[in-house]
Amino acid sequence: MSLNLVDTTYESYANLPEYISVNQVLIDQIDLDGVRRVADLACGTGLLSGLLLDRAPDVAICGVDLDPEQTGIAGRTFAGRGRLLSGLEAFRAEGAKGACFLTQSADELPLEDGEVDLVMIGNAIHLMPDKDKFLAEVARILRPGGEFIFNSLFYVGTFPEGSEPIYTEWLKQSAIILDEKNRARIAAGEPPIPRKRGGGGRAFAKGWLSPEGWAEKVAAAGMTVTSVGRSESIISRSGLQLIGAYGGLAEVLMSGYPVDIAAACLFEGVDRAFDEMGIESVPRYWMEMKARR
């Protein structure tokens, strides 16, 4: 696998049927009664926005993501579908339908108090550096009675019993591949793969909360938790390859290494680990939570 063939954006994974179906479950749970304006926080390439617009074509969505590459992809995709709103003014216009995408941190939103009827955040709440600040921002922009809904693959309880060794083997094999690449470079007279010290992972096993921990925080932000659920998903070989190749995770799992090299190692590491263990997929639980302001 040549390095420049690894897609480090979130687009390929977000397009996989196994990822779409789990997010469809989340979207199908939304009570659409009275929903006109929606915030899709850490929207990535706009998967949740697209699924919601399929179910509720008349809503206006403000998608927000920190990464301009993801919002750029979302903007182009929605423009192609004729569903792009040009910005906040268009989102606020009477009768607006579609989605706009802003490059912005989800914990400091350009939205007014009580401006939206629904806030959703798909598989990203675990990435928020200050969870309380983020939840306070969610509560601020939601109108009283509005719904908050999220899911996450990174929480305490995500690993079905017996599955953790598969993830450990994957990381081990990815580290071996990195070492092989390094040795090959040195043997060819090239400088070793550079590594920045410091930093450290935000998403992986650090600061993860249990569903109970999340429910407490949501309640402390002034919202009432209405349901806590769990879905089992099966991550296929190719699915885990695309997850590993996603730059946002690669920089956490192989912190300090150039993202494209880390992504390529994690991509290749899946084949080695799965072959070693004689498996084709790995199970994983998703947490789903709903609350009302």
Ligand SMILES: C[S@@+](CC[C@H](N)C(=O)[O-])C[C@H]1O[C@@H](n2cnc3c(N)ncnc32)[C@H](O)[C@@H]1O
């Ligand atoms: C795993 S992806 C999920 C994307 C999308 N919600 C989906 O399910 O397809 C996580 C996203 O969170 C974004 N992100 C991370 N920290 C953020 C922050 N503080 N504010 C806004 N977006 C953030 C990343 O750029 C990335 O697009």
